[in-house]
Structure formats: structure tokens, C-alpha cells
Amino acid sequence: MEVPLKPLGKEDTRKLELALIFGTLMRQDVLEKIRNAEDKITWLDSLIIASGALARERAGMPVTKIAEELGRTEATIRNHLTGKTEAGKIVKETYELLVKKGGKLEFLIPGGEEIEKLRRENEELKKKIENVKQALQSLLSTL
Missing domain, CATH: 1.20.5 (Single alpha-helices involved in coiled-coils or other helix-helix interfaces)
Structure with a gap:
């Protein structure tokens, strides 16, 4: 599956968001962290929000609009985008893997x-x- 690394429009943004979610959740290190997390739901939610934030940022959306769409504070979105959260760091790594592979998701599967x-x-x-x-x-x- 080809993933748009610089989304143009909502459909491309959604494709990148889903690729980041799927690619991140399929990583062996992430699966291990989820297994060991005390609050798995919160951890998964953070990964999903970080994925959505990064996809929207790559589409050129401002932080205020991202926060509004994802139902989180601007501070939370900024923390994910700058890698201050573990989820933000992990999703950025997944994005960098996608970039290295030219936007091909299938190579991210462990x-x-x-x-x-x-x-x-x-x-x-x-x-x-x-x-x-x-x-x-x-x-x-x-x-």
C-alpha cells in the first residue's frame, strides 16, 4: 500500500493516519510496551491521537485545528508533535520508517x-x- 507522506486533502490525511496507527501497532517494540502497560487503553489512545496529530500536521493543518478535530488540548497535540510524549516519539519513528521505505507500508510489518x-x-x-x-x-x- 502506498501511503501519502505529504497528504493533500482529507482522504490522503486519513490514509497517512491509518498507516501510522497500523505501522506503529505492528512494531514489535510497541506490542511489547502495550503488553506491559498498566493502562493499555490510555496507551493505545495516546498512540492513536499522536498518529492523527502527525498526519494532520504533515497535511499542513495548524495545531488549533488538529486539537479541535481530535478532541484534545493544544498542549497535548504539541507534546505529541514535538516528541515530548512517548507516543509522539514512537509515531515519529514509524513515520520516519515510512519515509525511508518511500511510503510503502508493507515493509513495516515485523x-x-x-x-x-x-x-x-x-x-x-x-x-x-x-x-x-x-x-x-x-x-x-x-x-
Whole structure:
């Protein structure tokens, strides 16, 4: 999925916001922090608000409008955008990963490369099993 890194309009902003939420929540370090958090709901809410704030900021929206849209104070939004909150820092890291990957979200999924490697190995093993089956059938027919 291609993600607009500099959104133009509400649809692009929403795409970036969702990519930041999804990309952040799929990070192994974030999953671990959520597991260990005492108040998981508050933690998730902070990540979602930070994602929404960053997406809107990248679209050129002023902090006052972001705060109004997200139902948070301007101070909270500024803290997320400047990385003063842990959620703000984490979402910024996710954005930087998106930038490095040219806006391609699929590369943010943890273990993606490992999954692809396992998929290839699985295909190779299937072929080998099929070859062994054929060899066994050939051997059985000669007996």
C-alpha cells in the first residue's frame, strides 16, 4: 500500500493516519510496551491521537485545528508533535520508517522478510516432497 507522506486533502490525511496507527501497532517494540502497560487503553489512545496529530500536521493543518478535530488540548497535540510524549516519539519513528521505505507500508510489518523467506523455503520443501513421492512411486512400480 502506498501511503501519502505529504497528504493533500482529507482522504490522503486519513490514509497517512491509518498507516501510522497500523505501522506503529505492528512494531514489535510497541506490542511489547502495550503488553506491559498498566493502562493499555490510555496507551493505545495516546498512540492513536499522536498518529492523527502527525498526519494532520504533515497535511499542513495548524495545531488549533488538529486539537479541535481530535478532541484534545493544544498542549497535548504539541507534546505529541514535538516528541515530548512517548507516543509522539514512537509515531515519529514509524513515520520516519515510512519515509525511508518511500511510503510503502508493507515493509513495516515485523517479520515480513522472515515470512517471505519461510514462504520460499516452504515452496522448495513442497517440490522436494513431490520429487520424493515420484521417486517412491517409480520404485514401487518396478518392484
